[in-house]
Amino acid sequence: MDLGYWLEKLVRRGRLLSLLMLGLMAVLVVIDIIVPPAYIRFPWDGIGGFAAVYGFVSCVILIAVAKGLGKLFLYQSEDYYREDTDDD
Amino acid sequence: MIDFIHPSLILFLGAALLPLLKGSARKTALLVVPALVLALIATLEPGEFGQFEFLDMALTLGRVDALSMVFVWVFGIILLIGMIYALHVDDWIQHSAALGYAGAALGAVLAGDLLTLYVFWELMVITSVWLIWRRGSGVSYQAGMRYLVIHAIGGVLLLAGVIIYYQTTGSLAFDQIEVGGPAFWLILLAFMINAAVPPLHAWLADAYPEATITGAIFLSALTTKTAVYTLMRGYPGVELLMWLGAIMTLYGVIYAVLANDIRRILAYHIISQVGYMVCGVGMGTVMALNGAGAHAFTHILYKALLFMGAGAVIYMTGKSRLTDLGGLYRHMPWTFLFYMVGALSISGFPLFSGFVSKTMITEAASLDYRAIIFLMLLMAPAGTFLSIGLKLAWFTFLGRDSGLRPREAPANMLLAMGIAAFLCFAIGVYPAPLYALLPNPVDYNAYNIGLILKELQLLLFTGLAFFLLLRFVGGKNAITLDTDWIYRGGGKRATLAVRNAVVSGNRWIRKAIMIVLRSRAQGIRSRYGRDGKLARSWPTGSMAMWTAILLASLLLFGIRT
Numbered sequence: 001m002d003l004g005y006w007l008e009k010l011v012r013r014g015r016l017l018s019l020l021m022l023g024l025m026a027v028l029v030v031i032d033i034i035v036p037p038a039y040i041r042f043p044w045d046g047i048g049g050f051a052a053v054y055g056f057v058s059c060v061i062l063i064a065v066a067k068g069l070g071k072l073f074l075y076q077s078e079d080y081y082r083e084d085t086d087d088d
Numbered sequence: 089m090i091d092f093i094h095p096s097l098i099l100f101l102g103a104a105l106l107p108l109l110k111g112s113a114r115k116t117a118l119l120v121v122p123a124l125v126l127a128l129i130a131t132l133e134p135g136e137f138g139q140f141e142f143l144d145m146a147l148t149l150g151r152v153d154a155l156s157m158v159f160v161w162v163f164g165i166i167l168l169i170g171m172i173y174a175l176h177v178d179d180w181i182q183h184s185a186a187l188g189y190a191g192a193a194l195g196a197v198l199a200g201d202l203l204t205l206y207v208f209w210e211l212m213v214i215t216s217v218w219l220i221w222r223r224g225s226g227v228s229y230q231a232g233m234r235y236l237v238i239h240a241i242g243g244v245l246l247l248a249g250v251i252i253y254y255q256t257t258g259s260l261a262f263d264q265i266e267v268g269g270p271a272f273w274l275i276l277l278a279f280m281i282n283a284a285v286p287p288l289h290a291w292l293a294d295a296y297p298e299a300t301i302t303g304a305i306f307l308s309a310l311t312t313k314t315a316v317y318t319l320m321r322g323y324p325g326v327e328l329l330m331w332l333g334a335i336m337t338l339y340g341v342i343y344a345v346l347a348n349d350i351r352r353i354l355a356y357h358i359i360s361q362v363g364y365m366v367c368g369v370g371m372g373t374v375m376a377l378n379g380a381g382a383h384a385f386t387h388i389l390y391k392a393l394l395f396m397g398a399g400a401v402i403y404m405t406g407k408s409r410l411t412d413l414g415g416l417y418r419h420m421p422w423t424f425l426f427y428m429v430g431a432l433s434i435s436g437f438p439l440f441s442g443f444v445s446k447t448m449i450t451e452a453a454s455l456d457y458r459a460i461i462f463l464m465l466l467m468a469p470a471g472t473f474l475s476i477g478l479k480l481a482w483f484t485f486l487g488r489d490s491g492l493r494p495r496e497a498p499a500n501m502l503l504a505m506g507i508a509a510f511l512c513f514a515i516g517v518y519p520a521p522l523y524a525l526l527p528n529p530v531d532y533n534a535y536n537i538g539l540i541l542k543e544l545q546l547l548l549f550t551g552l553a554f555f556l557l558l559r560f561v562g563g564k565n566a567i568t569l570d571t572d573w574i575y576r577g578g579g580k581r582a583t584l585a586v587r588n589a590v591v592s593g594n595r596w597i598r599k600a601i602m603i604v605l606r607s608r609a610q611g612i613r614s615r616y617g618r619d620g621k622l623a624r625s626w627p628t629g630s631m632a633m634w635t636a637i638l639l640a641s642l643l644l645f646g647i648r649t
Contacts, residue, residue: 059553066345
């Protein structure tokens with residue numbers, strides 16, 4: 001079976017696939033709004049689409065925090081440690 | 089009839105045998121030994137075996153119970169898969185080290201007392217370090233050295249804790265550590281180093297990406313999960329671990345966003361995933377402990393699969409940085425497919441293994457009404473999917489064409505990845521056998537509509553955010569500082585500066601003391617020396633007077649008696 005050929009076909013239809021995916025995501029949120037929650041333990045249980053918003057916001061926050069820390073302190077050139085190796 | 093053969097014994101014998109074999113005989117042994125061990129594991133019955141007295145201490149080499157068997161099974165499975173993956177490697181040192189390392193890990197998990205645990209604990213370090221060193225680069229040598237030093241410190245802490253534990257309780261049995269004081273903390277600290285709990289985690293992200301391509305599979309599976317086992321055994325319900333675990337899940341994903349080396353991204357995700365298990369151990373409820381055990385099992389399989397996929401890319405292209413890779417799906421489609429199964433599993437997509445284990449831990453948090461922990465554990469999968477399922481996959485296999493034209497990975501690598509991918513999918517679809525293996529009876533079904541909806545929304549909208557922010561998330565030609573900075577970078581410089589200050593301060597103080605001493609000696613000499621007051625000679629006249637006084641007193645006393 002030529003898996004590469006099939007993957008190539010899928011990638012060429014990338015735009016269509018991403019539109020389908022967006023449609024699926026919208027459907028999921030709609031279902032989540034309609035279907036009542038199995039339990040209510042936290043304030044956000046029962047808010048339709050909470051997980052969608054939380055996932056989106058989490059992703060943005062994680063990228064922002066990581067990149068912010070990276071720019072402020074953490075990023076160093078790839079030779080950063082190499083220069084010290086001939087110390088003592 | 090012998091009723092118990094320790095699996096480690098087979099592995100140590102196998103490790104000793106390998107250098108004597110050549111060519112296809114060695115390859116056969118590489119498959120036969122793990123297969124034998126798996127067969128042996130299948131015959132293990134619950135109970136305590138291999139008990140003996142050593143210097144009046146009762147030791148137990150084999151404690152087989154529900155908790156240890158979860159880990160014994162998955163260690164056995166991953167050993168076979170890892171050996172299939174490593175079959176093409178012609179280096180007996182690596183193979184022997186891997187067998188010895190797996191033997192030590194199994195020995196640690198089966199150990200019924202703390203001294204046996206300590207011995208296998210140390211054995212794990214000195215066998216596993218060869219899987220880093222045999223990469224053969226200067227970087228891997230130094231990373232291996234740091235790995236060795238950190239684990240040596242951990243070993244000393246463990247030994248000290250065990251000695252104090254023995255002195256306070258008079259027992260070496262390894263059960264829940266209930267004694268307070270230094271024994272509790274020293275043993276906990278040693279376990280936390282191996283479980284890579286921040287800030288004691290830097291050895292992992294430092295060393296694993298520098299390991300050999302096949303060695304990383306064993307490393308990713310054994311050391312941290314042995315530590316998870318010991319935490320489950322010794323420290324269930326310690327609330328500190330719950331918080332540290334939840335922090336770990338986010339710490340790992342944040343660093344993975346910054347990483348550029350593909351295996352370093354995976355290494356930080358070990359920290360993140362082990363965070364779930366540590367958090368589950370800390371919560372300590374039946375559901376949470378089951379979740380931690382289940383997650384250790386599934387994690388070993390999908391993480392090994394991811395390391396195998398990344399390793400295949402490095403093996404075929406010679407590149408390991410996202411900035412050098414891209415567009416490989418055309419040339420390595422099977423590797424891409426298997427990698428994606430691992431990526432969907434670790435992210436916790438329904439139908440894949442991570443979903444049925446990870447959600448147990450988040451559900452355990454919600455059952456206990458722990459809102460903050462729940463939200464932290466719900467945020468982490470977004471980061472997992474972001475780095476493993478999207479960033480690494482996109483910039484390695486899809487995205488721009490890097491111009492690399494590698495061939496597909498060798499058949500044995502594909503077979504190993506295929507087996508692991510099959511297991512990840514099979515457990516996801518049919519988790520009952522995994523649940524049956526767990527330490528406590530399981531009353532849980534991940535496949536309810538609420539959970540599926542929540543998980544799918546969470547992950548798919550993470551994907552949306554990823555593609556909107558695509559130009560910010562690519563790899564960057566840089567490294568990131570972590571707590572290993574303390575002993576590698578500025579911290580090392582600071583240490584050297586302190587050392588120099590101490591040395592010169594020491595010289596200065598000695599000089600100052602010598603000056604004071606000399607001036608004192610001068611003073612003493614002027615009083616007691618040759619011409620000093622007390623050493624002057626006396627005139628003969630005074631001597632005559634004292635003699636007269638002496639004689640007079642003799643006369644006086646002589647008359648009285």
